[in-house]
Amino acid sequence: MNIGTHGSASSEHSPAKQLRELAARFFKLESALLVAILGAMIVIFTILSPSGEFFSSGNIRSIALDTSEILVLSAGEMLIIVAAGLDLSIGSVVVFSSVVGAKTLVALSGSPAQVAQFTYPHLALGITAGVAVAVLAGLGWGLVNGLLTAKWGVPPFIVTLGTLSVAVGLAQVITGGLNVPNIPPALQNSYGSGQLFGIPWLVWTAIIVVGILWVLLELTRYGLHTYAIGASPEAARRAGINVRLHTISLYGLMGLLAGIVGVMDVARFDTASIFAHTQDNLTAITAAVIGGTSLFGGRGRMLGTVIGAFIPATLRNGFVLIGVEPFWQNVALGSVLITAVYIDQMRRRRARIA
Amino acid sequence: MNPTSDKVLLSARGIVKNYGHVQALGGANFELREHEIHALVGDNGAGKSTLIKVFSGDVQPDEGVLEIDGRPARFASPRDAQVAGIETVYQDLALASTLDTAMNIHLGRELLVRGPLAKLGFINRRAMKRNAAEQLKELGIELPSFTIPVSDLSGGQRQAVAVARAAAWGRRILIMDEPVAALAPQQTEFVLSLMRRARDDRGLAVIFISHNLPHVFLASDRVTVLRHGQTVLTKPTAETDVEELLRAMTGIMNTEGRASA
Numbered sequence: 001m002n003i004g005t006h007g008s009a010s011s012e013h014s015p016a017k018q019l020r021e022l023a024a025r026f027f028k029l030e031s032a033l034l035v036a037i038l039g040a041m042i043v044i045f046t047i048l049s050p051s052g053e054f055f056s057s058g059n060i061r062s063i064a065l066d067t068s069e070i071l072v073l074s075a076g077e078m079l080i081i082v083a084a085g086l087d088l089s090i091g092s093v094v095v096f097s098s099v100v101g102a103k104t105l106v107a108l109s110g111s112p113a114q115v116a117q118f119t120y121p122h123l124a125l126g127i128t129a130g131v132a133v134a135v136l137a138g139l140g141w142g143l144v145n146g147l148l149t150a151k152w153g154v155p156p157f158i159v160t161l162g163t164l165s166v167a168v169g170l171a172q173v174i175t176g177g178l179n180v181p182n183i184p185p186a187l188q189n190s191y192g193s194g195q196l197f198g199i200p201w202l203v204w205t206a207i208i209v210v211g212i213l214w215v216l217l218e219l220t221r222y223g224l225h226t227y228a229i230g231a232s233p234e235a236a237r238r239a240g241i242n243v244r245l246h247t248i249s250l251y252g253l254m255g256l257l258a259g260i261v262g263v264m265d266v267a268r269f270d271t272a273s274i275f276a277h278t279q280d281n282l283t284a285i286t287a288a289v290i291g292g293t294s295l296f297g298g299r300g301r302m303l304g305t306v307i308g309a310f311i312p313a314t315l316r317n318g319f320v321l322i323g324v325e326p327f328w329q330n331v332a333l334g335s336v337l338i339t340a341v342y343i344d345q346m347r348r349r350r351a352r353i354a
Numbered sequence: 355m356n357p358t359s360d361k362v363l364l365s366a367r368g369i370v371k372n373y374g375h376v377q378a379l380g381g382a383n384f385e386l387r388e389h390e391i392h393a394l395v396g397d398n399g400a401g402k403s404t405l406i407k408v409f410s411g412d413v414q415p416d417e418g419v420l421e422i423d424g425r426p427a428r429f430a431s432p433r434d435a436q437v438a439g440i441e442t443v444y445q446d447l448a449l450a451s452t453l454d455t456a457m458n459i460h461l462g463r464e465l466l467v468r469g470p471l472a473k474l475g476f477i478n479r480r481a482m483k484r485n486a487a488e489q490l491k492e493l494g495i496e497l498p499s500f501t502i503p504v505s506d507l508s509g510g511q512r513q514a515v516a517v518a519r520a521a522a523w524g525r526r527i528l529i530m531d532e533p534v535a536a537l538a539p540q541q542t543e544f545v546l547s548l549m550r551r552a553r554d555d556r557g558l559a560v561i562f563i564s565h566n567l568p569h570v571f572l573a574s575d576r577v578t579v580l581r582h583g584q585t586v587l588t589k590p591t592a593e594t595d596v597e598e599l600l601r602a603m604t605g606i607m608n609t610e611g612r613a614s615a
């Protein structure tokens with residue numbers, strides 16, 4: 001008895017089956033398509049920039065450095081979107097984390113008088129504590145997002161819009177609206193502008209974090225459950241998955257990543273800048289969606305997100321080098337985003353018909 | 355008819371479930387014996403799905419007693435029911451549409467890689483694919499591909515995946531909520547025979563919800579009728595007929611002595 005003999009799907013060479021296989025192959029190719037788009041950008045910018053300046057190692061390094069923070073945020077945001085969630089608060093959490101981290105760092109590195117003269121007798125303690133506080137603060141905000149979303153069932157859009165405002169507001173209260181001064185230059189000198197094998201430490205950080213998330217998403221039970229929850233929380237729950245706990249952990253992870261980015265940011269710019277990062281949420285969502293992550297959940301590949309994260313900085317950098325007004329970057333980016341959403345819509349419609 | 359044992363496997367008494375002002379169950383009783391196929395019938399909205407969701411841990415009742423093997427059981431989540439050996443095909447199937455067949459069959463029970471990476475939850479997709487293929491083959495189910503998302507399967511094929519998952523993992527009780535609603539006659543016959551094999555070959559007890567009374571008479575050992583969230587009849591199927599079931603389901607007799615809604 002063959003229960004699969006429904007419609008024409010199981011007969012070997014039926015057009016429906018061929019169409020389906022073709023479609024399946026195309027969507028596997030989607031990542032390849034993105035690689036090609038990024039590759040084309042690189043080739044065009046290299047040809048058009050004076051003496052191929054775009055493809056110089058210095059320029060590539062600068063693009064990678066500009067992308068490192070958003071790469072970490074995009075990877076985390078992508079996991080949340082795969083689970084059909086959303087986190088708008090990430091930029092604010094980065095700011096909050098960097099502020100409390102920097103404050104801790106400065107306060108523990110030496111007495112106020114010493115610090116004012118850039119003398120830091122307890123530098124190691126200060127840096128360790130500062131980093132820990134920043135990361136834990138990020139984790140804390142993430143858990144708040146997760147708990148409110150999972151326990152109350154409030155849409156994450158609303159919850160994280162709230163914490164977006166509260167986190168940055170508190171950061172401003174703590175600092176009196178000023179950037180945190182007197183941060184020991186040692187942090188920047190060693191980590192923020194340091195390199196290993198010609199690759200900045202900040203880029204290494206992004207590579208390692210994204211690599212871990214990649215493995216987590218594609219190879220582990222945690223990743224599979226993330227997809228399942230995004231596809232159908234009901235199905236996931238009935239399969240025995242603790243959907244609430246998983247959701248909380250996802251937002252917690254996102255917060256942790258924002259905390260790490262807070263540290264990266266302080267190290268890079270030697271200050272905790274409270275007016276930056278207002279666009280991080282949209283940039284990260286854009287990266288994920290350009291990369292083929294479905295806003296409806298259940299679909300997305302890390303490679304796509306990584307490429308999506310590189311596109312803004314690549315466009316910005318390339319346009320500057322070939323002398324196109326940088327404003328065009330926004331136009332180009334928005335167009336790519338809309339195209340990505342259009343493809344996702346078509347795919348969903350096709351899935352519903354099939 | 356298969357001689358069912360008299361040993362009671364699952365017993366539910368006085369189950370109440372309210373959704374706001376809607377009472378889905380108003381003190382329903384149900385008894386499942388070992389090695390029986392027990393049909394659960396009733397009009398739309400009678401509370402059949404809600405009752406089996408209580409058995410599968412998907413719904414927590416407001417009142418009532420649930421016993422497994424004569425011992426009180428409380429299922430706080432579907433996981434608890436799975437641990438007790440209960441597997442369910444829900445009316446709305448409950449598949450993760452973007453995952454493929456093999457992943458859906460193993461969702462929540464993933465096979466892990468060997469070695470230390472297992473501790474980190476690394477999954478073994480190849481083993482799951484192989485296992486899914488074996489399970490489906492054993493059940494006699496053929497699907498065009500294991501690697502396409504189940505959203506790309508036909509309705510009947512999705513039903514097959516849901517049935518296969520439950521049949522593969524069920525150790526004591528198999529619950530099927532209208533499993534043949536989306537199926538062609540040939541496939542319907544297949545699902546009915548699958549229930550029989552589950553009972554005869556693997557010693558499972560089956561709860562089978564159906565709208566189709568001929569199927570009930572074809573497949574079940576006993577039958578329970580729900581009306582407005584209450585149990586109005588439980589009998590060996592051989593000792594009842596369509597008229598009696600319809601009367602119990604609707605509570606109405608017309609002048610010709612035939613039940614009608």
Ligand SMILES: Nc1ncnc2c1ncn2[C@@H]1O[C@H](COP(=O)(O)OP(=O)(O)O)[C@@H](O)[C@H]1O
Pocket residue numbers: 373376377378396397398399400401402403404405
């Ligand atoms: N989650 C729910 N929320 C509100 N009402 C529900 C819910 N589930 C079931 N009901 C109501 O409970 C009653 C019984 O539903 P159900 O158990 O699905 O009946 P059946 O499966 O016999 O058709 C119906 O009136 C239905 O509308």
Ligand SMILES: [Mg+2]
Pocket residue numbers: 402403404445531
């Ligand atoms: Mg029902």
